[in-house]
Amino acid sequence: MTPYHRIPTPWSLRLQRLRHSALPVVCFGVCLATAVWLWQRQMPQAVLVGEADVVRIDVGAPGDGRLIAFRSPWTLYEAVEARQVIARLDDTAARFELDAAKLEVERLHKELEAARAKTLLAESDRRSNRLADVLRAVWESESRRLNVLDRALALEIAKVELQRREARLEYLQSLLDSGAANQMQYSDELLLHDKLQRQVAEAAAALAEAQSQRDAAREQLAGFPPLEEAPIQTLLAPLQAAVAAQEARVKQIEYQIAGLEVRAPMAGVIAAIHRWPGQTVRQGEPIVTIAAGESRYIVSYIRQEQQLHPEVGAAVEIRPRRIGSSPWRAVIDKVGPQVELIPEHQRRDPRLLEWGRPIRILLPRELPAVPGELFDVRFQPSDRRNRDG
The missing domain is CATH 2.40.30.170 (Efflux pump adaptor protein, beta barrel domain)
Known part of the structure; x- marks a missing residue:
């Protein structure tokens, strides 16, 4: 049998086969690796x-009460300024509290005078000048405390009246802008408003003066030895406790009156209205929602x-x-x-x-x-x- 010899493959053919088979795979792998590298570089x-x-802030009611109308109703997306009054609560309950507190202070005044007369009568046979000085200092101190309460209540009453006039004035301003009110009505209301502003300023000055006199009376009383005023303080203890309770009550009324006006915490626009005038709200319930502009x-x-x-x-x-x-x-x-x-x-x-x-x-x-x-x-x-x- 005649032997066959294998014919060698030319190198040109081998290179051609490499280009057609292996080279595309290699190129694909290199391209894939490059794409992955570029992707990782570009991911950041x-x-x-x-x-x-x-x-967005929900403006809640500072206390329980009924909303009252004091201006034309708010509308959605209406602009408000920071600290602008956006709602008011009815002040009827606060006015009743003020009247009751004023009567209580008057009663304490009378009780203080009665206790003073009783003590002076009991000590009249001693005729001690030193004891008389202590008595006068004690009564003066307690009387000044009650005077401070009087002035504080007068100031709060004036503030409530001023709030009402401000609400009325703002309402008339909205009517005047729309042509539903005349200038004379607005001017008359403005005069009453300015008069009440002066009364509030005078009441604040009177309160400051009463507080100064109270502090001076306390300093004078502190100059006496404790043993000399101890019997008197024992006699006055129930009355002093009543005065302290009334002072706390006046502070509570002041806080209640301060919460009758609901003010915008920031400038923005009305994004939602949850309660309308005439509706009753409880403390913390949202009245409006304000969105920053x-x-x-x-x-x-x-x-x-x-x-x-x-x-x-x-x-x-x-x-x-x-x-x-x-x-x-x-x-x-x-x-x-x-x-x-x-x-x-x-x-x-x-x-x-x-x-x-x-x-x-x-x-x-x-x-x-x-x-x-x-x-x-x-x-x-x-x-x-x-x-x-």
């Missing part, structure tokens, strides 16, 4: 979703797989999601201490729960932002190089 550039902070921060969330390590002071690029908007440079102000649930409107898929670490970014002052507006947030390349290095 992933766009985060940020939201301009939204501040501007934002100072952007809040964003970094997901764990994004491999970002934010630091306070790091620079980021923010871009409002508006047509034709430009990027702005901003700075991270705060970094949250823990991972939190991402709000629904910042998730990639609202149906899926996502968690991330919150960061707070300072908004540039030149960039107007509507609360709740969404932003695209990117970390600056310099920060990524520092992190990688």
Whole structure:
């Protein structure tokens, strides 16, 4: 049998087979590795979703009571200023409390005078000048305490009346603006309002003077030895306890009157109205909701797989999601201490729960932002190089 010799494959054919079989696999592997490397390098550039902070405050009732009308009704999205009166509670109960407290103080005045006369009669046979001086100092001190209560109640009564006039004046102002009232009605009410303002100022000055006299009487009484005034203090103990209880009651009435006016804690707009004049509210129940008209921060969330390590002071690029908007440079102000649930409107898929670490970014002052507006947030390349290095 004739032997066969294997014909060698030419190198050109071998190279051709390599190009057609192995080289595509190698190229695919290199391209895949490069793509993975580039993807890992570009992951920190992933766009985060940020939201301009939204501040909404429920303004609650400071106490139980009935809301009264003092101006034209508030409307949704109406602007309010900080410390502006947005609601008033009926002051009828407070006025009754003031009347009762005033009668009680008058009764204590009479009891003090009766105790003074009784003590002087009992000590008349001794004719001790020293004891008479102590008696006068004790009665003067207690009388000054009651005078302070008198002046405090007079001041609170004047304040309640002034609040009523202010409510009436503001109501007439709204009617005057709408043409439902004339200027003469408003001017007459303004005169009464100014008169009450002067009365409040005079009552406050009288209270300050009474407090000064009370302090002076206490200092005078403190100059006597305790043994000399001890029997008198024992006699006056029930009356002094009644005066102390009345002082606490007056402070309670002052707090109650201060809570008759509900003021806006910040400037903003009325976002919701929960109670209307004529309705009864309990302490803490919301009357209106006030929303801030501007934002100072952007809040964003970094997901764990994004491999970002934010630091306070790091620079980021923010871009409002508006047509034709430009990027702005901003700075991270705060970094949250823990991972939190991402709000629904910042998730990639609202149906899926996502968690991330919150960061707070300072908004540039030149960039107007509507609360709740969404932003695209990117970390600056310099920060990524520092992190990688």
